[in-house]
Amino acid sequence: MIQVERVTTKDQLRQFIDFPHELYATDPNYVPELFIAQRDLLTPGKHPFHEHGKVQPFLAYKGNKVVGRIAAVLNGNHNAFNQAQDGFFGFFDSVEDAAVAAALFDTAEAWLRNKGADTIIGPVNFSTNETCGLLIAGFDAPPVTMMTYNSPYYINLYEQAGFTKKTDLLAYKLLTEEVDDKPYKVMTTLMQRLEQRGITIRKINMKNFDAEVVGVRKVYNEAWNKNMGFVPMTDKEFEYLAKDLKLILDPDFCMVAEHNGKVVGFSLGIPDINEVFIKIRKGRLFPTGIFKLLLGRKKIKSMRVIALGVLEPYRKMGIEACFYGSLIQKAREKGFHSAEASWILEQNDMMNRALININGRVYRKYRIYQKAIG
Template sequence: MKKIVPVNSKKELGAFIDFPHDLYKNDPNYVPELFIAQRDLLTIHPFHKHNSLQAFLAYDGDKIVGRIAAILNNSHNEHNHSNDGFWGFFDCINDQETADLLFQTAAKWLKEKGITKKFVGPVNFSTNEACGLLIKGFDSPPVLMMTYNYPYYIDLIENANFEKQIDLIAWHWDGDGYDDKSVRLLTALQERLKRNNIVIRKVDLKNFKSEVAKVRQVYNSAWDQNSGFVPFTDEEFDYLAKDLKLILDEDFVYVAEQNDKIVGFGLALPNYNEIFQKIKRGRLLPTGIFKLLLNRKKIKSIRIYALGVIDGYRKMGIEACLYGSIIREYKRKGLQHAEAGWTLENNVLINEAIIAIKGDPYKTYRIYEKDI
């Protein structure tokens, strides 16, 4: 007999984090999340100071067969003038009854918290974190901080009466299969920007705290009109920046600055999933840490994680300079694969810019919704 159990203990939390490792043990494209990172995300992340989450496990007898988290994101509802509830961290065997029980339990918890509008997911907090169900592009592993799931999840979710809210697109380039026009024109574009006192430079890691504060303002401004956007609190952005600093390659972090004011930034990250895929059950100890340290210089791909320019500075060539600077370093380092993702399907400006440099829309992720 199937039952749903709320996650309230350390042991249950460990089982919640570990369940996907068993579910995907025979899938060659699965990449385990680091246990310590998932534990901290679910327990001590600043998100929990002004929002709430309840994780649930589905059992069939003594065996775990599914998981889900019900997420009350007050920040989203305040910013978007809504009253929506969210679900994330969803994993399930190919069984509709189990999936339905998980969705019903999460929805019930949210209703008890006063949610009356939409039930939205998958989002692992908000669109600032991992989100979206993979619906196209199952033939390769996910890159860093992107989601992955079995194809049958589409049926489990749609059979539970969820409908598409919006699609997210991930783009890629293999080897030198990109248009390097932005690299060839980089010097000329930068000279043109200098006439407006705008310079493109690498981030200053020695003044990281100050740089982060300026970039946070750009992020919250440049992404503000995106569907479902939730602005970072100062503490949330600092938490993310602290984590990213551990894996940054300063050759892939650029800002556009005018008179000491950052007006845009571009950030690409080494694809550490190449290493995480080899770390059993996401455990850094006892041997995972050595795989991480010994293989970090062997990474052959990057993810263009974020690239944005604030309103009033767009279409001046800043975006092309940021892309060009990242592509130039990608080329110089002889890397083999790059992904830009994700972008909203309705973000015509950025999507046309990516198509212009021969970006291939090779993966699609979907966020679903239904009335709660």
């Protein structure tokens, strides 16, 4: 018999976070999330999402054994910005059993329906500003940092439960030696032309990090605001994310474009810290995980291009090409063999063309599903 219970205690929260470690114990591509990061993300008062959103995690049991998990998410800012009554689910994991998955989905749907939602969308943890999407193609290697991973059978669990496609998210592979050199070759000329128009491109200033975050946040909330499912990040949410990223940030991969001192674009690449996390047992930094993290960071040779955006009035002026050129240059100088550019909405023609034009190829796909529950 399957029982689904609310997560209300610290011990249940630990079970909730640890369940995937057991589920994927024999999967060589599974990368454990850091326990402390997941705990804080799911704890009201720790993560700023909880100031405007509601989250209820659930665990599924067969007897005393955990066989699945899910979190129902109500994102007040999303619904206000998009004038919708959407509900979300995230942190879904289940054994290969349609009945377990159905029990979890039904429970999340009932909780969201009770809160006034008429649609359930996911997986998102907690919005498209965090990790999201079900991996549907490209199961042959570990995920890169801040990207999801799941077994192929999840696709059937979702579709058997009545979920249908909302949109697909694309991840591109960029091999350092195969990427087209054109952005790099024209970068100097483009930068000179931009400077004549009062636009400069520079590395992020780590000594003035807090001020840089303010400028970048404004661009993020404006440059992506027409994307499907977008919700602006609050000041506290963006600062929380920036604080986490600062721990692994390489300023050579973080570029800022300014027009007369105003930030009008930025690009962000981060070393693929999952190359280290995959070796940290159950996501625990102590007692030995912290040493693996500190020593392993220097050996990372791949990266993820996590964001590249320019305010609309400044697009197609050459800023994007300069960002790509700088990333290519620095990746080669540092001996990086590859990068993943992710994620890109399948309908974002401009970004998809740009990546294809520099010899990027789609090698993974993620899907966000939806279902009417009203």
